[in-house]
Amino acid sequence: MALDITRFVLRFIDEAREHLQLLNEGVALLEQGQADTEQVNSLFRSAHTLKGSSRMLKLVPITETAHALEDLLSALREGKLAFESTRHSSLLYQALDHLTSLVDQLAEHQDPTCLPDRDTALCQALTQAAEGQQAPATPESQSTQAESDKAPAPVKEASLKTSDSVRIKLTRLDELIKLMGEIVSSHAHMRELVKDSRQLKQDASLASSRWLNDLDLFNRELRDGVQIQESLMQELHDKALQLRMLPLTTIFDSAGRLVREMARSLGKQVECRVIGAEIELDRQMIDQLADPVIHLLRNALDHGVETPQEREALGKPAQGQITLSAWQDGSWVVIEVRDDGRGISLQAIRDKVLQKELMTPEQLDALSDQEIMDLIFLPGFSTSAMITEISGRGVGMDVVKSSVVDSLQGTLRVHSRPGKGSRLSLRLPLSLALMRVLLVEVEGQKLGFTAQYISELVRVKSDAMMRVAERNAIILRNEFVPVMSLSELIHLPEKPAKIKKSADELLLLVTQVQHEKLALVVDELIDERDLVIKQLPEHLRRQPLISGMVTTGHNELVSLLHVPHLLERSRKTKTATGVRVQQGQQANKVLVVDDSLNTREIEKDVLEAYGYQVTLAEHGQDGLEKALLEDFDAVLTDVEMPVMDGFTLTARLREQERYKNRPIIIITSREKESDRRRGLEVGADAYIVKGSFDQSSLVETLKLLLG
Structure with a gap:
């Protein structure tokens, strides 16, 4: 009786993918010069096992390719051959890519007869390399070599494979x-x-x-x-x-092959390093991560990494590097895509924004560097000079933001250094099935907030509220935090029969997205607990205010408010009711330096209301660099900041001839007399404590110092 091998195919696919993962990781270590003898032995054993198990199932193309790969690894293991990075790594990766493609086809059809014939040229190249001969150029390498002479070949639609099954211990x-x-x-x-x-x-x-x-x-x-x-x-x-938890291996494993395929189509040389693929996430999360990861890799390749000729002209290695990494941070997972390319050009972003008339020049000038960089997430935004198969279609980064922030309840952050590269970080919960939720009551209605957006819950006296630039604000740990009524922000009708608590005290829910905070006035905290998140019905999923629903112990449905959308609403409300710039004032240029986004924005609003032209800096070093590049009439600075504090910044500015007599005002929450004296010693003209902040006194002080 003939053996029915089809029932063994699924088991082979799982085992083959495990061995291919080990092989990809091992070749990466070889390429980096970090593989020891045991590592090479392990690579050989994986190729040998792959060959043997595929031979039993009569998977001939896989068997013959694995056999040729085994020959090359055997020569390296026995010392008959010295590993040459430029020659051997490309060949090994081509073999692994081809094997992965064969296994993927087998997984899709689950029929051994679906496999194509072996790649004769590739097998021959592997065998000749194992014998120490110069391998003939494969069709793939010939294509790469000809990139400078012809237009890039179209790349097939990129995808990161995820399995439809879960292996359980x-x-x-x-x-x-x-x-x-x-x-x-x-x-x-x-x-x-x-x-x-x-x-x-x-x-x-x-x-x-x-x-x-x-x-x-x-x-x-x-x-x-x-x-x-x-x-x-x-x-x-x-x-x-x-x-239901799966390792990120399920999507990370395909990343290296995907990068190499896209890089070849662009005529670029790129190494893709994968770190932390063993980190586990809920399968529901992993399914939704494939598209964002593809978009980030595409942008790193197309916009970030330069061509070999450009890199060599800049003194960089011809081969660029993209790193896809993940690590766990408490109940969160951080996924990062980093490249060593050209970085993000702030000027290119400004030019594109003005070209598309998304903002006025005045609005752009008021933004910090980080805020300008975040404009890449606008729908339809792209700085690519030409639409290609890889990127530049104007879809991608907005899709990433929508997936990460809206669908996956995470946060997204971009960092870049001109000429050094870019880094995009995704911070995600381990699962969306069960999350920590705060339930509050506002105007008689119960509403929920997922805990990742909650900074703290505080009670403050009404007289602690201050009016700054026609907005309410409080001071929390050295920063101004805007305050808004949640009921007014989401337009809840007031309950006339409701008994209000003492007007002398307010309960504030302080929300935070990245570095931006907003304190929301609520009536009461009802509960804080882990709850199962229910998805909205299909017809409601496009509305941005509600991110999901939870059920209380009394089977009562409660809406979860989406904090990023609330912050966006608050910014629009500020714009709609914002102050008008007074006319007739001299347009003095003022540099505001503070590590708190909220404080920078509030001080900017105050100064612009009185006709000043304001530039923002995120810390002392950033402020110093901007002060040296541009001429400012006055500088306002905080004290407690990363990289460089305000005292050091003031002292460094006083060393510059043009800032020896320019007004420098320190605005801080430090109230000690010793801090005041130090501020004056380093050269500050005025010292304002945030707790007693008054916008009119700030403006009057600035007017007096500017004469």
Whole structure:
């Protein structure tokens, strides 16, 4: 009786992908010169196993390619051949890419007869390289060599493969089954308590002290039973969720091959390093991560990494580098795409914004460098001079932002240094199934916030509120934080019959997205707990204010507010009700230096209201560089900042001839007399404490110092 091999194919696919992952990681170490003898032995064993297991299933193209790969690795292992990075790594990667493609095709069709014939040229090149001969150029390498003479070949639609199955460790399954048994036992106890409650109800007509004691005992048992049940259900949910966790390997493994394919189509030489692929995320998260990761890799390749000729002219290695890394940060996972290319040109962004008339020159001048860089996430924005198959279509970075911030409840941050490269960081929760939620009450309605956007919850006296640039604000730990009524921001009708708490005290929910904060006035904190997040119905998913729903213990549905959208609303409200710039004032140029985005924005609003032209800096070093590049009539600076503090900045500015007599005002929360004296010693003309901040006194002080 013939052996039916089709039932073994799925097992082979899983094992093959594991070996291909090990091979890709090992070749990367070889290329970096970090592989020891045991590492090379491990590579050989993986290729050997791949050859043997595919031969048993008569997967001839995989067997012959793995055999040729094994020959080359054997020569390297036995020392017959010295590893040459430029020659051997490209050949090894081509072999792994081809094997991965064959395994992917097998996974798609689950039929060994679907595989194409072996790549004869590739197998021959591997065999000749193993024998120490100069391998003939493969069609792929010939194409690369001809990139300078012809237009780039079109690249096929990029994709990162994810498996439609999950491999579960037996120990995890045992734990789940054991836990289910405990829950069944607990449920039986709860059922008995229900019977007891019926009996107590029948005895109600015979109420006595004994009956009351029995009722009290029943209440205690019921309470304890509910707590135990809740604890077990929580543990069950955690265990079940672990079964759905997958390593990022499922999408990271394809990244190296994807980068190499796209790089060849662009005539670029790029090494892709993958770090932290073992980090686990909920399968639901991983499924939605493929497109954002592709877009980030595309942009790094097309916009970031230069051509070999450009890199050599700049004194860089001809081969660029893209690093895709991940690490766990508490209950969060950070995914980062970094390149060593040209970086993001702020001037190119400004030019594109003006060209598309997205902003006026005056609005652009008021933005900090980071805010200008964040404009790359605008829909349809692209600085590419030409639309290509890789990028420049004006879709991509806005898709990344939408996926990460809106769909995955994460945050997105971009960093760049001209000529040095760029770094885009995605910070994501481990799972969207269960999240920490704060429930509040506003105007009689219950509303929820996911905890990742909550900085703190504070009660403040009404007299702690200050009016700055026609906006309410408070001072929290050395920074101004704008304050808005949540009910007004989302247009909730006021409940006339509602009993208000003391007007002398306000409850503020301080929200934060990246470096921007907004304090929302709420009426009451109801609860804080881990809750299951329910997706909105399909017809409601496009509205931006609500990100999901949760159910309370009384089966009441509560909407979760999407904090990034609330911040966007608050900015539009500020613009709509903002102050008008007074006319007739001299347009003095003022540099504002503070590490708090909120403080910079508030001080900018105050100064612009009185006709000053304001430039913003994020810390002392940033302020010093801008002060040296441009001539300012006055400088306002905080003290406590990263990189360089305000005292050091003031002293450094006083060393410059043109800033020896320019007004420098320190605005800080430090109230000690010793700090005041130090500020004056380093050369500050005025020292304003934020706790007693008054916008009119600031403006009057500035007018007096400017004469």
